Amino acid sequence: MAVDAQTARIVGAYLDADARARTQTLARVEHAWAALDSWRDADATRFVRAVAPIVQAGERHIANLTSAYLAQYAAHLHGGPFRPARLDLDAVTGTALRGVDPAEVYMRPFHTLWTALSEGKRLTDAVAAGRARAQSLAVTDLQLAKTHTSRGVLGRDDRVVGYRRVLTGREDCGICAVAATQRYRKADLAAIHGGCDCGVQPIYGGRDPGQVIDPDGLDRAHDAIAERFGADAVDATARAAAYWPQIAIREHGELGPVLTLAAHDFTGPADLS
Numbered sequence: 001m002a003v004d005a006q007t008a009r010i011v012g013a014y015l016d017a018d019a020r021a022r023t024q025t026l027a028r029v030e031h032a033w034a035a036l037d038s039w040r041d042a043d044a045t046r047f048v049r050a051v052a053p054i055v056q057a058g059e060r061h062i063a064n065l066t067s068a069y070l071a072q073y074a075a076h077l078h079g080g081p082f083r084p085a086r087l088d089l090d091a092v093t094g095t096a097l098r099g100v101d102p103a104e105v106y107m108r109p110f111h112t113l114w115t116a117l118s119e120g121k122r123l124t125d126a127v128a129a130g131r132a133r134a135q136s137l138a139v140t141d142l143q144l145a146k147t148h149t150s151r152g153v154l155g156r157d158d159r160v161v162g163y164r165r166v167l168t169g170r171e172d173c174g175i176c177a178v179a180a181t182q183r184y185r186k187a188d189l190a191a192i193h194g195g196c197d198c199g200v201q202p203i204y205g206g207r208d209p210g211q212v213i214d215p216d217g218l219d220r221a222h223d224a225i226a227e228r229f230g231a232d233a234v235d236a237t238a239r240a241a242a243y244w245p246q247i248a249i250r251e252h253g254e255l256g257p258v259l260t261l262a263a264h265d266f267t268g269p270a271d272l273s
Contacts, residue, residue, distance in 0.1 A: 006076055014069035015168050015199050018062060022142055022197065025058030029138045033109075033131050039123075044110040047134075052102040055138050059093035059145035066149040070202065074157065077204060085153045092148040097141055098254040105141075109134040139195055140255065147190040150200040154186040159204050162186055166199035191249045191257035 032050045036043040064087065071084040095101055113130030117123065154160045165180040176198055183203065184190070190200060252258045 007073070010069065010072055010076055011166060011199065011201060014065065014072075015166070017065050017069075018146065018197070018199065019168065021058055021061050021065065022139070025055060025061075025142060026135055026138055028054045029134055030131070033134055039110070039113055039127065039130075044107060047110070048103050048106045051106050051134070051138075055106070055141050056094050056102060058138070058142055059097070060089050062142055062145045063087060063089055063092045063149040066146050066200075067153055070150065070153045070200075073202060074159075074204075078159070085156060087149065087152070092152060093145050097144040097148060100254060102141075105137055106134065108137060136194060139197075140192065143192050143196050143198075144255065147192060147200070151187070151189050154200075154202055157186075157202075160186045160202045161205060162203040163190075163200050164203060165190065166201045168197050168199060189256050192255065193258055193260065 029051055032047055032054070036047060064084075067084045067087050071082055074080065075082045090096060098105065109130040112133040113126045116126035116129050121129070150163070154163060162183050162185055164183060165176065167176060167180050176193070176196065179191070180198065186202070190198065192198075249257045250260055
């Protein structure tokens with residue numbers, strides 16, 4: 001879908017600011033993890049007390065960035081004043097994102113570490129697994145702040161009829177590349193996956209351009225997957241995934257909608273019972 005130069009600059013500036021906020025937050029999470037030495041309960045408590053506020057500050061920053069971006073985008077398209085929505089930050093950050101206290105969430109890296117040790121893993125490997133879990137949790141929470149803010153802001157704008165995903169070029173996977181060609185209702189919370197950093201671009205007006213609004217983008221996604229994984233990968237996965245029913249959105253108890261391939265297994269309530 002063709003985009004004018006000013007729109008491209010607005011979207012690009014927002015994605016760059018979002019990336020900087022992520023990088024800064026994750027660097028502080030990494031620093032807090034690297035400062036630990038015993039990996040016992042006292043370290044876990046110290047880490048949680050340090051990191052939960054760090055991540056929530058990052059969430060609030062990204063929520064404000066997202067609100068400002070959507071206001072600037074609307075002002076550019078409609079010629080009106082630049083008026084960021086008044087946000088209830090408590091509704092789009094912290095416990096509101098998962099329905100779980102962040103103190104509990106950021107204990108999980110230690111459960112990962114301790115489980116690895118109980119399985120006979122080397123300490124260095126267990127520590128690395130815990131570090132990766134901490135980073136993954138933080139990335140997800142920052143993305144949830146973005147998607148919850150987007151839904152809240154767009155839901156209050158009657159001019160918005162839907163939205164599409166915007167790829168950043170930093171963490172895009174094949175599923176996101178295909179999903180970015182699709183149209184979504186504004187009431188739908190953007191589905192995420194591990195490491196997701198997609199942005200949101202509103203669609204204004206009553207004209208429905210159809211389900212696939214960026215066929216050129218879909219072709220580029222196929223080409224990128226072919227270049228990285230070979231032509232067989234495109235035939236076996238990407239081209240199959242290009243048919244939207246092959247991509248599933250599963251409902252996760254904490255995260256909400258999660259993107260996956262329909263053929264992938266997903267643990268649900270029936271499995272737990």
